Amino acid sequence: MKAALRNGIKKVDVIEMEKPEPQANEVLIAVKSCGICGSDIVRIQEDNPKWDKIVLGHEFAGEIVAVGEGVEGWNVGDRASAAPLMPCMKCDKCAQGNYSLCKSYSFIGSRVQGAFGEFLRVPARNLVAIGDLSYDQAAFIEPITVCLHPILRLENLLGKDVVVTGAGTIGLLAIQIFKAMGCREIVASDISDGKLEMARAMGATIVCNPMKEPLEEVCERELEDGAHVVFESSGAAPAKISAINVAKGRGKILLVGTSHAPITFTGPEFERISRQELEVIGSWMNYSAPFPGAEWTTAVWMMEAGLINVDPLKTHTFPIEQIQDAYDVIYKNEELWAKVMINF
Ligand SMILES: [Zn+2]
Ligand SMILES: [Zn+2]
Structure with missing residues (x-):
């Protein structure tokens, strides 16, 4: 599968990577849309080689193409977004529903492979149904939360x-x-x-x-x-x-x-x-109990109800092959941009 990987500061290559397989209680998502977040921009610019090893991208939506063992309520063909945080679910903070404060967390797109790749493993409990929203619209769920x-x-x-x-x-x-x-x-x-x-x-x-x-x-x-x-x-x-x-x-x-x-x-x-x-x-991240929280269902509802219109915020769209151009729009900062979207 194709995925975008940083190759030194501000440089991103689109490379071939092995397609992941969903483990128990996970699904495999074929990513359709993923927005570039301010935090991705920080990671791309940071003088830290760890960002050359991880596929970024955590504001995404796509279609479920495989379902691992033990997953209930989600099927191949379902359209979904997902919360990127994977809290430990064992510590006091998690027990209290303060998932953003968990110290033993993982995170899609900064600690495990993210959504600037064609396919992505996601725990089923992180999935968010997106109704009739377009994939680009659903990629705004995370920033709304x-x-x-x-x-x-x-x-x-x-x-x-x-x-x-x-x-x-x-x-x-x-x-x-x-x-x-x-x-x-x-x-x-x-x-x-x-x-x-x-x-x-x-x-x-x-x-x-x-x-x-x-x-x-x-x-x-x-x-x-x-x-x-x-x-x-x-x-x-x-x-x-x-x-x-x-x-x-x-x-x-x-x-x-x-x-x-x-x-x-x-x-x-x-x-x-x-x-x-x-x-x-x-305020840190976007979670509450029951995980991932009312932030996520409320975000979907607000878009469906017409209370939030994200379409004008999507100022640029690039295919994954041109993700370098997408980042360059942001670095050059010569034209008006808000959300820069990557499509697959
Ligand atoms: Zn973000
Ligand atoms: Zn925890």
């Missing part, structure tokens, strides 16, 4: 003002979820005007390019009393600082984006957390 994981911990947001920092795929999906939840003002901030245009199309009511005007000033002018919720998806240090600055008293800050540079708060900025009694909520 990343948004839903912290948002499902929130209370009613009807009529509340929210801020989303970062208008990449995750931010653009979060905007649609906040719109579906009946938020009043949805402020989107990003340093790309093109992304802000997409944010508006997804339901943002106010947009802010912090290179032109600080988010703090926009929120001061446009919001009655700051943000009830700030969803930080950019990972950028200035956005994390602004997130704390624009939250209203007792507001919640959802930290979803990952940071790769130091973040320096002034004393008064950091102290806002105490003085304004802010709740800073960390």
Whole structure:
């Protein structure tokens, strides 16, 4: 089978690999669509030879082509997506349903072979039914669950003002979820005007390019009393600082984006957390009990119900043979891109 394997930093070769066989309680999926995740981009760029040995890709959907021993409820020909985390299911964290915190986990596309290959072994309990969604749409289930994981911990947001920092795929999906939840003002901030245009199309009511005007000033002018919720998806240090600055008293800050540079708060900025009694909520991955969790069924339902439209987020599609071109779109960053999709 064909699979994409890194061959040094930022270089990906499409090679022939042995087709895997499903073991007990697993199915074999013929991958049809797999999105490139921000974390794949980090892995492709990292100076670490381990990424030359593992097929990446964990936002995928495909068709079941073989079923291992002991699998119930899934058949050859079924269309499915799957949760990529394989928690140990034995530790205290797993017993409590906090699968993201499991220390003895495996992960499709970073610890075992991922979905930038034609065929993929998946534990049956990780499978997610995709109804009538297209394979490309179903490849968005995983990023939607990343948004839903912290948002499902929130209370009613009807009529509340929210801020989303970062208008990449995750931010653009979060905007649609906040719109579906009946938020009043949805402020989107990003340093790309093109992304802000997409944010508006997804339901943002106010947009802010912090290179032109600080988010703090926009929120001061446009919001009655700051943000009830700030969803930080950019990972950028200035956005994390602004997130704390624009939250209203007792507001919640959802930290979803990952940071790769130091973040320096002034004393008064950091102290806002105490003085304004802010709740800073960390969020990692996308799981809850019963595994893989309500995030996954809710993501499918939101797309089926028309509450989330992922089609405009898919800015580029490449066949697996051209995956290098797909990564190059991202590295060059010359054209507007959100989700870059690989098809088989
Ligand atoms: Zn991802
Ligand atoms: Zn565990």
